[in-house]
Amino acid sequence: MESSNSKLHPFGHGGDLQTAAELVGISAEALLDFSASINPLGPPAGLFAYLGEQLPKLTAYPDPACRRLLSAISNRYQTKHSIVAGNGAGELIYLVMRALPAGKVLVPVPTFALYEQGALAVSREVSHHFLHQNDNFNLNISAFCAAVDKVRPVLTVLCSPNNPTGNLLSREDILTVAAACAEHGGYLLLDEAFLEFCPDWRHRSLLLNTPPNVLVLCSMTKIYAVPGLRLGFLAAPAEIADSIKKLRDPWSVNTLAQLAGEYVLRDVDFIYHTVKQVSRLAQKLACQLSSFSELRVWPPTVNYLFLETLTMPSGVMQKRLLAEKILVRDCGNFRGLPPRFIRLAVRTEEENESLVAAFKRIFFLAEGR
Numbered sequence: 515m516e517s518s519n520s521k522l523h524p525f526g527h528g529g530d531l532q533t534a535a536e537l538v539g540i541s542a543e544a545l546l547d548f549s550a551s552i553n554p555l556g557p558p559a560g561l562f563a564y565l566g567e568q569l570p571k572l573t574a575y576p577d578p579a580c581r582r583l584l585s586a587i588s589n590r591y592q593t594k595h596s597i598v599a600g601n602g603a604g605e606l607i608y609l610v611m612r613a614l615p616a617g618k619v620l621v622p623v624p625t626f627a628l629y630e631q632g633a634l635a636v637s638r639e640v641s642h643h644f645l646h647q648n649d650n651f652n653l654n655i656s657a658f659c660a661a662v663d664k665v666r667p668v669l670t671v672l673c674s675p676n677n678p679t680g681n682l683l684s685r686e687d688i689l690t691v692a693a694a695c696a697e698h699g700g701y702l703l704l705d706e707a708f709l710e711f712c713p714d715w716r717h718r719s720l721l722l723n724t725p726p727n728v729l730v731l732c733s734m735t736k737i738y739a740v741p742g743l744r745l746g747f748l749a750a751p752a753e754i755a756d757s758i759k760k761l762r763d764p765w766s767v768n769t770l771a772q773l774a775g776e777y778v779l780r781d782v783d784f785i786y787h788t789v790k791q792v793s794r795l796a797q798k799l800a801c802q803l804s805s806f807s808e809l810r811v812w813p814p815t816v817n818y819l820f821l822e823t824l825t826m827p828s829g830v831m832q833k834r835l836l837a838e839k840i841l842v843r844d845c846g847n848f849r850g851l852p853p854r855f856i857r858l859a860v861r862t863e864e865e866n867e868s869l870v871a872a873f874k875r876i877f878f879l880a881e882g883r
Contacts, residue, residue, distance in 0.1 A: 529741065534841045548869060549843040551708065551818040551859040553739040554795065555788055558781040561774060568773050576772060578764035583772045586779045587747050593721045595730070596755035599775070601766040603707055603733040603746035606758070608632040610669070610703060610729060610748070613757035617668025617700070620661060622653055623850035626677045626705065630849070641665045644850050650812070651679045655687045659694040666698045673705040675712065678845050678857040680815045685718055689725065696727045701754070707733035711816035713789050726751055736817070737788065738778045743771040792817050796860045802870045808877050819858045827853045831876070838872040
């Protein structure tokens, strides 16, 4: 029998409002989406008006080299690696798997499923390093480096902050893993998709002073709240970047996405303002949810919360919240997680209050009051 999780997350990702809405017979617009972790403040001011003014440019092809966008990224982040823009970070994950030499992929789990899916799509063998709840799903660096030595993968993947747990890695720990990979001629793919939501992201990021065997993956859709445009970039060694450019569709980053990327990168205060506001919202929501004995909440690090449902399976909790017209990310289809965990986006204060009220009603009814 097909699980509710596979029905609600057929693509292994949050944010599929249409599928959820069809299952419960309502419009997608009626759902409050806590399943996709997008900046609750929305995009930088003026973006929509700017893109509206640029619509006549759609009569021409996009720049296949993304020249202006790549220049804006390089100026903003000052990385010495080559930069490749992509149709979201997802496209770049698949391209990395195609561009690298033959070999295994090592992934600590639970983590974002697209690493494994991208590897399997090109018939790569995937080895898993399981994280344990007794350690709060933190990565033991020495044990992981031992796994690198044993597996000798061509690519090792790390996600910091990890999706869905939110656990962070220090720059020093990442460099230790990168060195272990280099001993066997392997590469490290570091996914920093959510890192800019962290107050100390500059200290943790490897975009600056990047080792030669490290590829850094960044998403621009989450922090800038434009997931519908699909935009991300990869900082990679020149030989890998060149291989990716030969494999990719030359027009995968459309004109509006390129223009949006250029525009949002001009707002240098946006990240600071986002971090300040989202950190406050996350801490408040975590405190409110921690008051429920039926939930265990991990301390928030970015714009989403990771929690364990202690009195019912996560799929049941997701269904009950869906009845309240709220969609959350059931983590039951993350490899390495039992069906007891949920990921929640941090949204606006009013929307977060609606979520807390829905939990109250669900737990009240569960107790038979």
